[in-house]
Amino acid sequence: MIHWFQNRYLDLLGSIYIYNEHRGYTAIDRVLDAVRVRSPENTELISAIEQHRADERKHYVMFKRWFELQGKKPMRLDRHFGHIDRFIEIMFGRTIDNLDTQEVIDQDKLFERMCRVIALTEQRGYKQVEILLGNRFVKSDSRLVKIFEIIKKDEPSHWAPYENWLNQHAKREHTWWERMVDGFIHSELLFLKLPVLFLNPFVKRREDWSDEGEADPDRYSHRPRVAAG
Template sequence: MGLRQTFRERYLDVLASIYLYNEHRGYTSLDRVLEAVRERCPEEPAFQAEIAKHRADERAHYLMFRRWFERQGRMPLEVDSGVGHIDRFIQWIFRCGIEDLDTHRIVTQPQEFERLCRVIMLTEQRGFRQVEVILKNRLIMSDPVMKKIFEIVHRDEPDHFLPYQHWLERQSRATARWNERMADWCIHKVLMLYKLPALFLDTGRARMVRWPDEGETSAAPSPSLERAALLPSPRT
């Protein structure tokens, strides 16, 4: 039982660290996407509102994983863009990192904007399918707080890919090309078969010394978001 408990705690630690990184990367990157959508689609306020909700949800999910770690009394493992699905996808499709993505160029070139929408859509669809797998994992579901977090993430996920899918459909554009689907599949396999196991086995991996959102104007956890998450208060 001791070995099983140690395995369980390590697995949850690694999983939560990866999700915390991706949720933070998600909502901070969506700030630029929302800016691009407002410039590219000024006549579509409903689409803009959907992207804003997507951003708010990603922020709420980040806070839930942060709170989970606060309840454990420890910081997340130090990870980088190597565990980021969207990081790898952007690099694969646009040949640059997220920070170097030229938002102005993408806005002025319809094909590039459509590619961006497809990348986000495919990333979120992948996330939805992965959460469905997680919700069937007894090891993860044995943690009641983690179970609640992933139930909320699963509930929110469709709103994160449908806006981009519907926009592409309204424009009579392809919702995915074969090379983009192949990129998504390859990235997922690398993360699941290499990055996650490697992180699990790296017992000397350092932990973060500060939260990723420290210094942001919205760094303090929002009480309304915490109430919506229905998570217990951190241990004192």
């Protein structure tokens, strides 16, 4: 019984993470579009975000390989299990897919909000990885431990460029409301959605990989790492 519980937990955990990593790097593509239009001369910021995108893609590939070694695909999850999806929906009133990139480019307040949302999401991810590295089920899988150790090492560089931009342009810090929304989304996933998913016997596995058919998904993966600042 414990063995089944452990395998089920890790299976769902991996499925949630691979969904979020894929959602992460594909969403960052749209952020890059906005930054290149708003600040084409800020090559340091663009390079840092490109590195962020490359890391998210790398994390996705690591989880993909983790599933491949088990001879299975992840569970078929949707945007309801994505932290950045829920954050964008609440803060912008629309899904990531329906977000108007041009509107974000044109309005400073929307671009600032986007930077704060991304920074908070990455900081939340770092805290969660720290917790998971102490989880006894996670520690039972050496490959998964290695994945989370790499993510933990990468994460601080992910929120840095967005917070640096906000600081350099004298924009306001995260509000209590934004932090409350971040905490709500995390609690909602941890205490409501994950238990329901765990007990749902009808959840199906994907029949394909999320990145199938993507044009050059690794285009930034071989760039040398740059310091955010």
